[in-house]
Amino acid sequence: MAQRSGRELLGVATAAFFVTMVARLAPSPLVPDIMDAFVVTKSEVGVALTGMWAAYALFQFPGGVLADRYGERRVVLLAMGATGVASTVLAAAPTFPLFAAFAVTLGAAAGLYFTAGTAFLTAQFEDTGRALGIHEIGASSAGLVAPVASAYAATRFGWRAGPLVPATVAVVVLVLFAWRAPRTPPADPGQSLTEQLDVRRLLALLARPSVLFTTVLAMVAFFTWQAFASFFPTFLVEYADVPTGRASLVFGAVFALTIGGAPALGWASDATGRDATFGASLLAGIAGYVLFLFAEGTAAVVAGTLLVGIGLSWPGVLNSRFMDVLAEDERGTGFGLVRTVVLLVSSLGSGVTGTIADRAGWLPAYGLVAGLMGLLVVLLVANQALGVDA
Known part of the structure; x- marks a missing residue:
């Protein structure tokens, strides 16, 4: 793989990981405003955010199943698009029950990415440790950027602007990944879903x-x-x-x-x-x-x-x-x-x-x-x- 191509692939994959982490961290600084907007308690907001993180964990597995059936690239693009849409509808939620439902949806959308993204990089690079180490920069930098960016947007334009930060970035990364990432074939196109999910x-x-x-x-x-x-x-x-x-x-x-x-x-x-x-x-x-x-x-x-x-x-x-x-x-x-x-x-x-x-x-x-x-x-x-x- 050419050095330039390798850097581009690492860049767009790391950016995709960054998007999924920013999307999950963006609501945290907004909790007081969310409580005021919907007249709910900390515990109620906490339940919604817990649901989001639980959905993120649970959807690691479906993300892997889809990556094997349709190829990692398609799943990464799906995750970027779904994360952008989920962040947008979260910002527009008219009631708290819908906010909670959209938060869980956001967690599920972001959860589709990591397994597919990791498998994608592993297939592209021989030095897996170095590639996946660089990939982790996406999460680390999100931990620094997300709270500040979300809080700043909320201060300037209201709390609903906070989730729109990752929504906007997700669209950009989706386009970049679609442009620069090569097509990836299914791991085993002949395997049925029943075989893929065989419990034993x-x-x-x-x-x-x-x-x-x-x-x-x-x-x-x-x-x-x-x-x-x-x-x-x-x-x-x-x-x-x-x-x-x-x-x-x-x-x-x-x-x-x-x-x-x-x-x-x-x-x-x-x-x-x-x-x-x-x-x-x-x-x-x-x-x-x-x-x-x-x-x-x-x-x-x-x-x-x-x-x-x-x-x-x-x-x-x-x-x-x-x-x-x-x-x-x-x-x-x-x-x-x-x-x-x-x-x-x-x-x-x-x-x-x-x-x-x-x-x-x-x-x-x-x-x-x-x-x-x-x-x-x-x-x-x-x-x-x-x-x-x-």
């Missing part, structure tokens, strides 16, 4: 040692990611006595670090191996949490921020590990299935962390996060010694 076949795939081990790693790892994303700024304010403004700055800095960290770890995983790179990232994250839990002062905050940023840059490495253990014709349906399982289980990270923090404090809450990361390191070492996933 899918359970056998999940039970395969290499897939099962990687799935366990991903469930625990994304659990810790969810714990960070949900409560880290609050943890800094209440436990580490960091002022609110500085806590937000640290939180944003961690995401900014992953913009460079994810491609770097992806490249390293291609050169030195997935597990060694993943383990090094986890050890950095553990060290960062230890600094935030037990050290004081500006130097500890700066060092902890850097280490936690490295410790959260592993998603591309784990996704590459999945691609390594899945056959080419399993990277749609198979990867979609494990993604749905992983995201549903790891979503418990928010509730568990918040509950422990309420009942026992932040030290055991984030001590558990660091401990789970340590458990992952132990599992990686054990696998290296015993060949658990052989």
Whole structure:
């Protein structure tokens, strides 16, 4: 593949991932305005947004099924179009029940993308780790851009302008992807939908040692990611006595670090191996949490921020590990299935962390996060010694 072509494909795929993440993050800064507009409570808005994220997790699997049947390119284009439409109707929702329904629809539309996009890049690039690491920039940059862009649009034009930000970008990315991405054939056009969704076949795939081990790693790892994303700024304010403004700055800095960290770890995983790179990232994250839990002062905050940023840059490495253990014709349906399982289980990270923090404090809450990361390191070492996933 020509260097220019490779860069273009990575660019449009990363932009597509960016769209799906911005669309899901855009409503968050608008919650107070949504409450006022529809005269509803925080919990009611929370239920709607929870439904959106649950739909995103559940539609990883259908996205994979469709990618296998019709080709990854078509599914990516469908996801971009559906995300743009869903964001638009969300902005126009006349009542809260419709707002909630459109939020769930938005989650489903965005959920179609990731499995197809990952399989698309895996088929286009030999250095899968590097490609999927760069792909993660879409999520990291969305975490920085979405809240600011959505809040700014809402301030200038009202809250309904917030969801129109991703709707507009989705149209642009849809056109670019259709223009630059090559057509992709179905993975197995002769396979019927019944064969594709055969329960025994899918359970056998999940039970395969290499897939099962990687799935366990991903469930625990994304659990810790969810714990960070949900409560880290609050943890800094209440436990580490960091002022609110500085806590937000640290939180944003961690995401900014992953913009460079994810491609770097992806490249390293291609050169030195997935597990060694993943383990090094986890050890950095553990060290960062230890600094935030037990050290004081500006130097500890700066060092902890850097280490936690490295410790959260592993998603591309784990996704590459999945691609390594899945056959080419399993990277749609198979990867979609494990993604749905992983995201549903790891979503418990928010509730568990918040509950422990309420009942026992932040030290055991984030001590558990660091401990789970340590458990992952132990599992990686054990696998290296015993060949658990052989």
